[in-house]
Amino acid sequence: MRVELVRRSERSAAMAYLSPLLALLLTLIGGALIVIVWRLSTVDLSNPASGGFFGALQQGFVDYGRFLYVFFIEPLTELWSLEELVAKATPIILVAIGLSLCYLSNTWNIGAEGQIAVGAITGSFLPIFFPDWHGPFMLPAMLILGMLGGMAYAAIPALLKIRFGTNEILTSLMLVYVAQLFLDYLARGPWRNPAGHNFPDSRAFDGGQILPTLFDTNIRISLIFVFVAAFAAWFLMRWTKMGFQIKVLGQAPRAGAFAGFSQSRMVLITFLISGALAGLAGISEVAGPVGQLRTTVSPGYGFTAIIVAFLGRLNPIGAIFAGFLLALSYLGGEGAQIALGMSDQTTRVFQGMLLFFVLACDSFIFYRLQIVRTPVMQTGTVAS
Amino acid sequence: MELIKEGAASMAQSRHRPDSPPLLHAIGITKLFGSFKANDGIDLAIRPGEIHALLGENGAGKSTLVKILYGVLQPTEGRILWKGQPVGIPNPSTARKLGVGMVFQHFSLFEALTVVENIALALSDRKSRSALAREIETISLEYGLPLNPCSVIADLSVGERQRVEIVRCLLQNPELIIMDEPTSVLTPQEADDLFVTLDRLTARGCAVLYISHRLEEVKRICHHATILRHGKVVSECDPQKETAAKLATMMVGVEVRKLSSDLPPPQNTRTRLSVQNLSMPQPHPFAVALSNITLEVKAGEVMGIAGIAGNGQGELFDALSGERPCHAANSVSIDGKPCGDMGVTARRRMGAAFVPEERLGHGAVPRMRLSDNVLLTRHATGDGLLRGGVLNPDAARELSDRVSRSFDVRKGTPDPEAGSLSGGNLQKFVIGREIDRQPGVLVVSQPTWGVDAGAAAIIRQALIDLARSGSAILVISQDLDEVLEIADHVAVISKGHLSPSRPTSGLTREEIGLLMGGMGEPHSADRGTAYAG
Numbered sequence: 067m068r069v070e071l072v073r074r075s076e077r078s079a080a081m082a083y084l085s086p087l088l089a090l091l092l093t094l095i096g097g098a099l100i101v102i103v104w105r106l107s108t109v110d111l112s113n114p115a116s117g118g119f120f121g122a123l124q125q126g127f128v129d130y131g132r133f134l135y136v137f138f139i140e141p142l143t144e145l146w147s148l149e150e151l152v153a154k155a156t157p158i159i160l161v162a163i164g165l166s167l168c169y170l171s172n173t174w175n176i177g178a179e180g181q182i183a184v185g186a187i188t189g190s191f192l193p194i195f196f197p198d199w200h201g202p203f204m205l206p207a208m209l210i211l212g213m214l215g216g217m218a219y220a221a222i223p224a225l226l227k228i229r230f231g232t233n234e235i236l237t238s239l240m241l242v243y244v245a246q247l248f249l250d251y252l253a254r255g256p257w258r259n260p261a262g263h264n265f266p267d268s269r270a271f272d273g274g275q276i277l278p279t280l281f282d283t284n285i286r287i288s289l290i291f292v293f294v295a296a297f298a299a300w301f302l303m304r305w306t307k308m309g310f311q312i313k314v315l316g317q318a319p320r321a322g323a324f325a326g327f328s329q330s331r332m333v334l335i336t337f338l339i340s341g342a343l344a345g346l347a348g349i350s351e352v353a354g355p356v357g358q359l360r361t362t363v364s365p366g367y368g369f370t371a372i373i374v375a376f377l378g379r380l381n382p383i384g385a386i387f388a389g390f391l392l393a394l395s396y397l398g399g400e401g402a403q404i405a406l407g408m409s410d411q412t413t414r415v416f417q418g419m420l421l422f423f424v425l426a427c428d429s430f431i432f433y434r435l436q437i438v439r440t441p442v443m444q445t446g447t448v449a450s
Numbered sequence: 451m452e453l454i455k456e457g458a459a460s461m462a463q464s465r466h467r468p469d470s471p472p473l474l475h476a477i478g479i480t481k482l483f484g485s486f487k488a489n490d491g492i493d494l495a496i497r498p499g500e501i502h503a504l505l506g507e508n509g510a511g512k513s514t515l516v517k518i519l520y521g522v523l524q525p526t527e528g529r530i531l532w533k534g535q536p537v538g539i540p541n542p543s544t545a546r547k548l549g550v551g552m553v554f555q556h557f558s559l560f561e562a563l564t565v566v567e568n569i570a571l572a573l574s575d576r577k578s579r580s581a582l583a584r585e586i587e588t589i590s591l592e593y594g595l596p597l598n599p600c601s602v603i604a605d606l607s608v609g610e611r612q613r614v615e616i617v618r619c620l621l622q623n624p625e626l627i628i629m630d631e632p633t634s635v636l637t638p639q640e641a642d643d644l645f646v647t648l649d650r651l652t653a654r655g656c657a658v659l660y661i662s663h664r665l666e667e668v669k670r671i672c673h674h675a676t677i678l679r680h681g682k683v684v685s686e687c688d689p690q691k692e693t694a695a696k697l698a699t700m701m702v703g704v705e706v707r708k709l710s711s712d713l714p715p716p717q718n719t720r721t722r723l724s725v726q727n728l729s730m731p732q733p734h735p736f737a738v739a740l741s742n743i744t745l746e747v748k749a750g751e752v753m754g755i756a757g758i759a760g761n762g763q764g765e766l767f768d769a770l771s772g773e774r775p776c777h778a779a780n781s782v783s784i785d786g787k788p789c790g791d792m793g794v795t796a797r798r799r800m801g802a803a804f805v806p807e808e809r810l811g812h813g814a815v816p817r818m819r820l821s822d823n824v825l826l827t828r829h830a831t832g833d834g835l836l837r838g839g840v841l842n843p844d845a846a847r848e849l850s851d852r853v854s855r856s857f858d859v860r861k862g863t864p865d866p867e868a869g870s871l872s873g874g875n876l877q878k879f880v881i882g883r884e885i886d887r888q889p890g891v892l893v894v895s896q897p898t899w900g901v902d903a904g905a906a907a908i909i910r911q912a913l914i915d916l917a918r919s920g921s922a923i924l925v926i927s928q929d930l931d932e933v934l935e936i937a938d939h940v941a942v943i944s945k946g947h948l949s950p951s952r953p954t955s956g957l958t959r960e961e962i963g964l965l966m967g968g969m970g971e972p973h974s975a976d977r978g979t980a981y982a983g
Contacts, residue, residue, distance in 0.1 A: 076867045314815055317817055
């Protein structure tokens with residue numbers, strides 16, 4: 067008997083939606099194993115007071131229960147943490163929407179983290195050099211500069227690919243570190259606040275340089291950008307010729323060329339769109355929750371967005387749901403660190419497992435499992 | 451030459467089915483896919499030393515049966531006896547160990563690897579690459595299947611890839627070889643060479659299970675035929691005692707429609723597609739350069755371009771469609787307007803339509819629905835599928851339904867993904883999508899490759915009808931029968947050179963065969979100047 071993956075004649079729509087849920091379930095099981103093993107590793111099994119192996123195992127299950135609560139439930143129980151959740155989800159979703167378009171066209175922008183940093187830098191140019199300008203055009207100008215910065219930085223791997231055939235996965239990823247180091251240099255050096263007691267930050271933005279909040283909360287208007295971008299991207303993919311081109315070139319480049327679509331043009335366009343959204347996310351961080359340019363503006367949102375894009379089925383609307391789940395993992399990770407004393411890398415482990423499982427489960431969209439009975443072999447020559 | 455004569459001599463003798471107990475006996479093979487019975491209680495006995503034809507339309511269950519015999523699929527019910535002993539064939543490597551070899555119709559080769567590497571993967575005994583390469587060269591020479599063992603598969607044409615499959619199979623000294631449409635890309639001479647090979651194998655007691663759509667060929671070489679329809683054995687016969695028409699009737703159940711081109715091609719009409727001194731360098735080192743190609747197709751006629759796979763057909767198609775435009779605008783003209791430097795969309799707008807050789811991945815996107823695939827070639831031709839850049843799915847759906855109706859595209863759901871259709875149905879769709887436009891010029895490559903007799907007849911008739919309504923049709927095909935059947939004029943492409951075209955009537959197969967073999971190419975002295983333009 068063996069288990070086989072058998073190709074389906076058509077993609078399974080049901081599995082396309084079930085796959086992320088299945089992945090989440092598998093992640094929870096994987097998480098349980100990690101928490102229990104972690105608990106076992108912290109207990110001195112030779113000490114009778116610890117209750118021995120089974121005592122530790124039991125404690126592990128209890129811990130896992132607490133972990134689940136702290137990780138997934140607690141952040142949703144209080145207003146301040148809900149606001150925090152939205153604040154974290156906003157940049158992640160913005161970036162993920164752009165990346166979804168990229169990945170659908172079979173273009174692999176892995177460098178959104180760098181494009182966020184560059185967007186933050188170019189957008190901060192105005193409030194740092196014109197600190198007294200608070201007019202109504204200040205914020206729009208900052209946002210536009212941020213987007214242009216992200217676009218320009220994303221254009222580098224795109225043009226390298228078009229002109230020289232370089233692998234955009236490598237170039238876009240390597241440019242992340244260039245951007246981060248440049249940001250670090252600016253925040254510590256030329257753009258440091260002279261009146262800032264030598265802290266490596268720029269001056270704090272204020273007034274018309276900060277994104278306004280919505281209603282009476284700490285939620286900023288960048289949340290509206292998310293919905294606008296998601297709707298625009300959904301419309302683009304579902305209803306326009308451009309969206310059709312993206313899908314065709316992503317699935318069958320040869321058929322795309324036959325249809326008269328240009329692969330090079332699409333590489334550039336999708337990189338520019340995703341760069342613009344990453345740049346917008348970058349400047350929205352700086353002109354929002356952070357309020358000044360620092361040595362780092364993002365705790366890995368650009369990479370988390372890759373997971374969000376896939377978990378959201380490369381669908382802009384799906385990215386919204388997936389974005390909130392992954393934002394939760396940031397808050398939950400902090401909670402697990404505080405409440406259980408787990409490592410601060412918990413969030414990353416959780417995110418990594420989720421991406422791994424969702425990509426694995428996606429196999430079932432195009433394949434199904436089949437158990438093959440091997441007939442008994444009766445001739446000696448056949449058996450190997 | 452020696453081989454051909456020998457082959458012809460042995461062909462002349464009538465063939466008798468060897469009278470021996472079966473080498474392989476399949477009893478009551480049934481295979482269910484869900485509720486669909488692909489095979490329904492099939493009995494098949496193959497005797498050593500015979501060429502056993504397996505006939506049937508696409509979808510009759512031939513591929514399923516063959517995959518079961520080769521261990522790719524497991525039967526839902528039924529037994530297989532090998533030399534009288536019941537055996538299980540759980541996977542192809544067991545089949546190979548038993549002595550069953552297979553040459554697939556859809557090649558199972560790794561594109562990124564070389565010929566030697568691909569073959570080494572299928573062999574269980576390890577030997578050095580260079581020894582294996584020598585062996586491949588020996589076998590490929592012996593059987594008239596020239597191959598460079600170091601070529602990367604991705605750079606080989608369809609015909610050359612098939613040679614790799616055949617050589618790979620022969621290297622394992624099988625006792626039963628299953629061949630799925632082996633001659634569909636070979637020239638008549640190459641096919642003759644293959645038949646000699648098959649005769650040598652059967653003389654040694656090896657059996658061949660031979661799947662083909664070419665009835666004349668089956669009549670000529672096979673000792674026995676089993677005919678499948680809708681998953682069942684409908685008849686067994688000695689193909690030499692039946693007429694081709696009788697075999698076809700058993701296969702499809704009804705008399706195959708005879709092509710009608712009652713109207714002769716109109717005389718003295720205007721030229722709609724003109725190619726003047728088209729030369730293109732090789733796009734990559736393993737491709738073919740086009741040199742000084744000149745041809746004219748007039749309104750109302752079908753022009754055929756025959757030739758062996760890998761002689762520049764793909765490159766010519768790309769140059770004609772505009773997927774790879776050239777610098778000289780004058781080299782290609784549609785209805786008198788130069789367009790050599792324009793892309794495919796511009797050429798479509800001028801009234802041209804194109805159907806490439808590969809249905810999946812080139813002519814259609816496998817994972818997209820038919821209504822989306824309609825948009826692929828018709829987004830810019832004024833069919834109302836777009837309104838100011840916004841899609842109009844209703845119009846696309848309507849168009850795809852219209853194509854499906856007029857070309858009898860059979861599908862399980864109203865709007866299935868292209869990849870879920872059978873080869874014949876998808877080909878009808880891909881060609882119907884273009885003919886539906888009533889294009890002034892239609893360039894079509896391999897219109898009936900891997901397509902069953904019924905679908906092929908519909909496609910060929912549609913091409914002739916379109917021509918007689920005033921369009922110019924250019925058919926690039928490696929199927930000589932097809933070219934002779936539908937073309938009014940024929941030219942032969944060989945190593946990127948195109949022979950002058952000749953009227954099909956009064957042209958013999960031998961003349962075309964010689965041109966295919968390179969006799970129509972200019973002498974080497976002329977070649978130096980060929981690329982000057």
